[in-house]
Amino acid sequence: MTFGNVKVLHDVDLSIGQGEIHGLVGENGSGKSTLVKILGGIHTPDSGSEVRLHGNAMNLPVRDPQQHGLAIVHQDLALVESMSVADNTGISTGYERPLTAPISSRREAEVVGKLCEQFGFALDPHRLVGTLSPAERTVVAILRALRQLGDGDQRKVIILDEPTAALPRGESLRLLELLRTMAGNGTAVLYISHHMNEVLSVCDRISVLRNGKIVATRESSSASEAEIVELMLGYEIGEFYPDKPESSDKVVRLDVNRMTHGPVSELSFQARQGEIVGITGLTGMGQDDVPYLLAGGRTRLSGEVTVDGVATDGEPRSAKQLGMQLVPGNRQRDALWLGGSASENLTLPFLKDFWRRWRLRRATEHGFSDSALHDFGVRPLRPSLEITKFSGGNQQKVVMARALRQRPGVLLLHEPTQGVDVGAKKEILNVVRQAATDGAAVVVFSSDAEEVAQLCNRVHVMRYGSISATLTGSEVSEDRILTLSQQSSVVE
Known part of the structure; x- marks a missing residue:
């Protein structure tokens, strides 16, 4: 897959068996999102590429992947909180009713109830999505994907993109159990996550993307977290967590x-x-x-x-x-000016330090930003680049650098x-x-x-x-x- 002169994916080969949970891991920018968008029909791969589902070649770019038995659950679940579980699953697939008949809430509940029973989900189809826990909302998105794939042949493929990113540990464990039930029913799952412990726990095999290439595929049973992380980064990292500070009896x-x-x-x-x-x-x-x-x-x-x-x-x-300085949990909503550059986001709270004689000294501001971004390991090191062009981790480093700049x-x-x-x-x-x-x-x-x-x-x-x-x-x-x-x- 090439954008302009930049090759984003290099001869990626990936296979998933029926009933398998296959992990896909890699740093931000490694190519995971591009691969998912190719499978979802958003991007067109380079000539010579091939995608097969159940042995059948798909025309590229992919059109209506659900018709081929493939559905994607994105990190942004795109649910309507004021609607019920049943309505959220039906609104994107079309309600099951004769063309001129009204929508039947009872019928919709039966359809969703049958799916819940089949895959081991415990959800009331009539409940409003706004009353559900984060894990339950993820289940609704999975139900919607399963419903899009229809009844009949159990050879379904579902791609889950960071499904537990915002979930507490307990709710993540519940969701992983549900994925095992789905796989037991024959569904193939491509599981994308930054949580290595979850990937090793729930996946049968793990493929590692680095710089657009699959550098390794490992059996989870014989892999370690340290090995997978080092494959992702391309170097040994030693101890992951820093030493704790000494217990303090200071002020x-x-x-x-x-x-x-x-x-x-x-x-x-x-x-x-x-x-x-x-x-x-x-x-x-x-x-x-x-x-x-x-x-x-x-x-x-x-x-x-x-x-x-x-x-x-x-x-x-x-x-x-x-x-006192706060680094908020939702950086894009509460900590970043999405219309600005990395430099502008970094210096905005103390912009007055760069004013001289009624003029903003851009060169001084950019020099400071370049030094600060370098110290915090922000990549790419381009202060003038729009903040939205940076990965989530690098955006967070900018927010951290801004907070710590104020000592x-x-x-x-x-x-x-x-x-x-x-x-x-x-x-x-x-x-x-x-x-x-x-x-x-x-x-x-x-x-x-x-x-x-x-x-x-x-x-x-x-x-x-x-x-x-x-x-x-x-x-x-x-x-x-x-x-x-x-x-x-x-x-x-």
């Missing part, structure tokens, strides 16, 4: 006392200079609201927040002036590595560790139990808006965090 930089708002109830905790504190829990337990209450993005009803002993007034300006005393990170590839994740985690070494109090709000366990000195588990358990030192482990997150009672 308290962030003190939260009985903060309350919405799902957060009388929350109290501290973060000291040089330590990394983790706050985690199941979806809906309040931890996702906390960083925005601290930084002033949402107004707290009661409680006190102090930074280096000085109380904030609950406004963003006050928090920033006292040395924060308190650094709040909401899902800091969500949706980034494994190489960028390692670099971002090293930056987080360095921020603590430089004296910041770092608070990580994450649903990734492994990441929290490997990175943080101290971990608070939240349930129903309050801290239900605290782990320190050798108590901190992924298994312990998951167990405490799922317990129904408060742990003293």
Whole structure:
């Protein structure tokens, strides 16, 4: 596959057997999205390319891949929250009814119920999608794909593009079990993910894309995470997670006392200079609201927040002036100007530093940006390039560079590595560790139990808006965090 003079895919050979779950992994920019778009009929491959389904060659570009037995579930699920499960599956396929007859809710529910029973999904067809959990919404998108493929021949192929990217660990495990059931029914699944533990757990085989080439295909049973990651990157990475900072008895930089708002109830905790504190829990337990209450993005009803002993007034300006910086979980919505360049996104909060005599010194701004982007490993190193042209991991590095350029005393990170590839994740985690070494109090709000366990000195588990358990030192482990997150009672 070639765009202009740039060859994006090089002689990619990939085969998936009936009832197989086949993993496809690679860094952002390795060619995964291009391959999916070829299979979905969005891109036309170069002459000489061939795609076969069930032994039958498909005309290229692919037209109506569903008619050939292939469907794609994209990371953006494109569901209508105000409609039911049944309607979301039927709206793209056409409702099952005579041409002049009205749509029958009962009939639609029967169709979806039959699919749920066949593939082991437990969903009420009448429920509104807006009331479903993230994992259940992903199941609806899979049901829609299965319905698009029709009844009859079980030789279906479904491509899942990052289906667990925004899911907590518990919901991800539920979804993986459903995929095994689908494969047991004869469906072939191409599973694309950055989560190596999931890929190794659920897939039968794993193919690795690097620079547009399949560099290896491995049996999951004989592969290791380190081997797959090194194949993706093309070099050895050593230890993936940085060493934890030493337990800190230094000054308290962030003190939260009985903060309350919405799902957060009388929350109290501290973060000291040089330590990394983790706050985690199941979806809906309040931890996702906390960083925005601290930084002033949402107004707290009661409680006190102090930074280096000085109380904030609950406004963003006050928090920033006292040395607090927030890296939001949704970078494209909350942290980036999508119409600007990497340089403009980096310097916007302190643009006044580059003004002299009523003129913006572009050369100085670009020189600073070039140095900062280089220090944070942003690729490509082109400050003037539109931010939307960068991968998710490199966009996140720009946001991190902007926050750390302001030398924060308190650094709040909401899902800091969500949706980034494994190489960028390692670099971002090293930056987080360095921020603590430089004296910041770092608070990580994450649903990734492994990441929290490997990175943080101290971990608070939240349930129903309050801290239900605290782990320190050798108590901190992924298994312990998951167990405490799922317990129904408060742990003293």
